Amino acid sequence: MTPSHDRRQRLHELVIALIAREDDLPLLDPDQPDLEGAAPGRWLDQNRRSLQRYQSLVRTAVTLDALLDAEDNPSSLSTG
Known part of the structure; x- marks a missing residue:
């Protein structure tokens, strides 16, 4: 698997996990x-409010993914 495929898979799993935590979506x-x-x-x-909730979940998943990447590779956060 390619790194981009792994990242997409992880994002997908994060979004699904966040959706599962929602009481009423x-x-x-x-x-x-x-x-x-x-x-x-x-x-x-x-429909606008529903879409905004989903967008918020996706943004949260992207943020969590970036934090996981930063933990795996802390040198990428250091400033030159």
């Missing part, structure tokens, strides 16, 4: 809202 609502009334705004807002 809603899925995006695929149904299109009725375009009359306030429903479209609520639908968009709900």
